[in-house]
Amino acid sequence: MAWQRPDGRNPYELRPLSFSPNFTRFAPGSVLAKCGDTQVLCTVSVTEGVPRFLTGSGKGWLTAEYRMLPSATQQRQERELLKLSGRTQEIQRLIGRSLRAALDFEVLGERTLTVDADVLQADAGTRTTAITGGFVALAHGISQLLQRGVLERSPLCGQVAAVSVGLLESEAFLDLNYIEDVAATVDFNVVMNHNLGIIEVQGTAEDGSFSRQQLNQLLDIAEKGIQELLIAQRDAIPNWNTLFALG
Secondary structure, three states: OOOOOOOOOOOOOOOOEEEEEOOOOOOOEEEEEEEOOEEEEEEEEEEEOOOHHHOOOOOOEEEEEEEEOHHHOOOOOOOOOOOOOHHHHHHHHHHHHHHHOOEOHHHHOOEEEEEEEEEEEOOOOHHHHHHHHHHHHHHHHHHHHHHOOOOOOOOEOOOEEEEEEEEEOOEEEEOOOHHHHHHOOEEEEEEEEOOOOEEEEEEEEOOOOOOHHHHHHHHHHHHHHHHHHHHHHHHOOOOHHHHOOOO
């Protein structure tokens, strides 16, 4: 029997998505990104200077930090203070790698952008929501830096979005919620740019294996979902036409 989605969505349908910009006061860029019941606060800050390996290069840097609030899940989780879990380290590195693909670091100059992704509520897809929302926060942050004269021109040279896909009852599904994520026999996270070029794919078979044909199906629906996410991102960035020099 085919998998029936708990929320009644079609297999190729995203969860309801929204971006609430300027969610906090002090960060140059801040966005509350909601994807179904998953909510991630994404903020962007800037500091002068770069890591030692870039000092004197004239190039900037972007790094990311990811945390999940103790009450983000049904059972309270301990705060990660001095030692980060392997999962947290892996996710924040993914966020950083993904968003660095959207920047021209020579234009940024020797400055560091820090993207903080704080999960307020988790219903699967926190890392993909952090990337998708993080890009919107990044765009808003750079827009403010341009207005303040910190930057002379926009270092944004690409657009980045991410989505989860998986196999349930041997069928491909887009944007899994927690119930589906737990039940999926194959689980993928896909990151793409504005040209639908693949930035990163994370995927594994939780049970058994999957075929090349099924892999193609997963990438096809991921591409469809990311196309919709790219449109939603642009709609959440008022000065889209002047902020980007997309190739």
